[in-house]
Amino acid sequence: MARTPQIVGQSPLRKEGKAKVLGRAQYVDDITLPNMWFGATVRSTIPRGRITSIKFDPAIPWHEFTIVSAADIPGENTIVHLAKDHPCLAVTHVNHVEEPILLLAHPDRAVLPAAVAAVHIAYEELPAIYTIEESEKKEHIIWGEGETANTFKTYLMQKNQTPIPDEIWQEADFIVEGEYRTGAQEQLYIENNGVIAEYDPESGVTVRGSMQCPFYLVHALTLVFNLPAEKCRVIQTETGGAFGGKEDFPSVIGSHAALLAMKSGHPVKLCYDRAEDMAATTKRHPSRTRHRTAVSKDGKLLAGEIDFAIDGGAYATLSPVVLSRGTIHAPGPYLWPHITVRAKAMATNIPPHGAFRGFGAPQSIFALERHMDKIAKTVGLTPEELRRRNLLSTGDRTATNQLLSDPVDMQHLLTKALRDSNYHAKRRQFDHENPTSTIKRGIGFATFFHGAGFTGSGERRLNSLVEIELTPEGQPRILVSSTEFGQGTNTILCQIAAQTLHLPYDQILIAQPDTTHVPNSGPTVASRTAMIVGKLVERAAQSLRNTLLASSHLSDNYSTQDFRRAALRFLAQHGPLKAEARYESPGNIFWDDETYSGEAYPAYAWAVYVAEVAVDTTTYAATVTSFHALQEVGKVLHPILATGQIEGGIAQAIGYALYEKCLWRNGHLTNNQMTNYIMPTSADLPPIHVTFEETPSPHGAFGAKGIGELPMDGPAPAILNAIEHATNIAFNEIPLLPEDIFERMTATPDSGTEDLNPAIAGPVFSEATA
Amino acid sequence: MKRLLDVLREDLQLTGAKEGCGEGECGACAVLMNGDLVNSCLIPALQVEGARITTIEGLAIDEKLHPIQQCFLEEGGAQCGICTPGMILATHHLLEKHTQPTLLQIQEGLNGNLCRCTGYMRIFEAVQQASLVGTAK
């Protein structure tokens, strides 16, 4: 009699881990197909204008090349995301630097850089805009018209759909205002974007490559090629990091490679190098948030007005969805009697921004958690006490009027986090030591939540499907379009199936996402894989188990061998067996897109993050010296993977707060090199202490909620709160670099990072170079 | 002229070394040259003449994982895996020099290998485990 060992909640070896440590994992640039050519992209060098001529330098033997322009597109010249404003290839106008205009292919990769440089394009330049403020002014309209001039999307979110009564403002003891800004951030996956495409007039397009959402690319290809989905095959190769940067962008690079394959008659590999990837692909949306808050003298939030604006770049891409998540997270984990959020996504002549872990929430949560510390200071309460008087609790309603029926105990989480990090003692210690030290130390925290899954009715629209089949050898194999890119998709889905099927983890297989073989289980985004897809895997596994049990080849308490035998017998008798499960919307989730109210997410993860910092007054550099991350996440499916997710997210968020600055000049990213875009190394990160609490959610597999994006939300405000404690200076913009601290601390004008001169790349190259 | 990285990947089909940046910053292309950790994207192939090169493919003996590889696997030191070959070779290089490295020595030894996924904590665990297993050989 077999007893099911606990697999969920343990840390079995990463499913594809052995290949990775052996160096055998096949990333797209490791793959060579017979007769394969290589592709390159000719891009705009100006931020906005009309193309007046394209000349091909006769020094290049152009007859050896395949050249693709928009005229070669069989279907629509569009990369579809939500709108169709994004051209696949520019025709007459360009709206951002690096906008793709032509594509080249050649059998020899080495000749492509010179060829790209030999395409001479002349433009008539038009005025370009680069900031939210310039876009709002509407002096130059670069997108849309009339109501939508320069505006990709707006939202109005008002609690109970009623404006805030004037009396609230008039009678409030305090009105606290603040403005907070966040900069762009590059995902900086260590594997650049890349694909290999093939084209066959009969069978259609095949694209394999580095990506998060194979079916997004299928959809994009159907429009570009005017082909049905069955003739657009997409295969995800081992992907070296994504973080959102390979959510929508593969639709661009995949379509490009496929066009080259079509015209050249060869498979075409199109892989970017670092400089091109950084300059031309999506980044995190910059943001500006304005808070106006009415507060009672007891520190109760009475009403809040939040203006939340993000910079979407030149085309809409995913801006409406980023805006949505940022809007819903803007009020945070607090009880607001009244709240109005006005949100907008604006257009600028910068390469379009896109998805990056957190997806709008890190932006609005940064603003909120900085603002809460400001409110505390204004009212005369500690940051902790202000939170305690306003945190949501079980049975409360959120800003969208969602009833929190699942248990939530932020008071407890706050107590535990502050105790684990020794917050109060450290605060006193630093207050005592700072006056006589050149190193100013501080400690600060952030309280926040993150909704798992697509917003509101999004999951219903996705209508995800999961299948589990029996292989000819009688093993269960999971079929999903959910992709692995380091976060552990393969591992946790196999754990869930193993646990449900009462089989060892090693017995479970998971297929490489190939859209001809796997169903559409939705994109691998939005912290939905463990919760939504995991639940479907659990149900499909249950269905498979039930089928075999019902077939009478198998009885309860079977062993692994029993299962294998029964499976083989079933296959011999009945043929292939594939169990499936389709998303079922929980009956009590209602979301109204019109009023922006209701159940925004089926579940939330809740967290308190505490950051300890040191600000060196000799160099004005702030470093994080210790970090405590406490979160309630439903069920920890795999402790090592989950911890790794939190640690990795915190590292990225530390970069977001203190190191990673995108330096734009006239719409060009001037620091598109790893030398000049500063990501934390192993020497820059503090010890990170991760603790989980578990309050199982009814929605996710084995109670799991999502965790992928959560760790991106809390660190930046916690760090800046700590820096304010250390220096008594309120910094409200990230990234916060030493030059910015220097400027404020010494009151020296024109010395902060606004005064960097990106035109001077400085001493990277030698005398022998340009 | 060819870069050592291209010779490895294209001429010898040893694709374990990866090109992450082409400027010697990320360490994904790292290999051992006469036992020294180097970034192969910055090395003209001709300068390698007479040298002994060890790539990730040279670490495991037959199908048996090197202890460092095993520790990375067990401690969650590899997430997306693209930095992993270089990171493992850097670890090997470190443990040859310091068999029981302190955390500071680990941080320094790996400071040329960028990982965007892990935040380095699990990697440090893996290195410390590997040093306990005694992996100088």
Next chain:
Amino acid sequence: MRSNATQYDLIAPNSLDAVLQILADSPDRYTPIAGGTELMVALGAGRLQSKKLVSLWNLDELRFIEVAPDAIIIGAGSTFTDIRKHPIIAEEFSILAEAASWTGSVANQNRGTLGGNIVNASPAADSPPVLLAYDARLTLISIRGTRTLPYRDFHLAYKETTLELDEILHSITISRNLIGYKPYIRKVGTRNAQAISKVAIAALARMNDAYIEDIRIGAASLREYPTRLTAAEQSLVGKTITPATIAAARAAVLTEARPIDDIRSTAKYRATVAANLLEEFLHTLE
């Protein structure tokens, strides 16, 4: 703008004489390349104009560290790892070993050479401030012979040195007469490792009781090439360390520093931080 390595030619003669002959025969066509940690980056970015390269890597005539009774002579082809490992350098020239330890990553230290660091003439390079503080001398070599000059006289303008087209840097000589000097070095970069310097100070001071008998201060990224802060030095020699002398030294730094705003940092930040670093050093001498 990018390029591919296959568009370049590299030759690797196996002796220094052969290299010098090639440079003499076609001085403006071959660029010497040692470890390549700088030139290969430029190549990849499409910024290496010369398409012909001649390798200096691992030539015995250049890769050596010789200890004489009164000086140490470091071959220009010595890597930063060679320098870090050398016991005499670690003991007597600690700030050189330190500078080597934070030049790039471990992998880049295994390939980057002291000669390359000097000849590339970056104002932000890590070793030059140390060499200036040590009053190092350079030996240059060509087919015509050798010549020696103080390192202080090597840089003429931004990325312009006294090196002739057919010359390469042969070695760096540092006298072993700095017993009793207190060292200081600090680099301020964009992060803790693998960072190009925003500003750096390397200094040595000899005290006589409470008086500064001699002080040398080398700096990176304060001028268009690595420099000695001579005004600050002059304001300190013969003085004791008081708030007044510190203030005067700071003021001197601010007059002679002419840093720029670039992609990494701002002029005012660099100048003030340089003064802060000097003050930090002076406090250790109290």
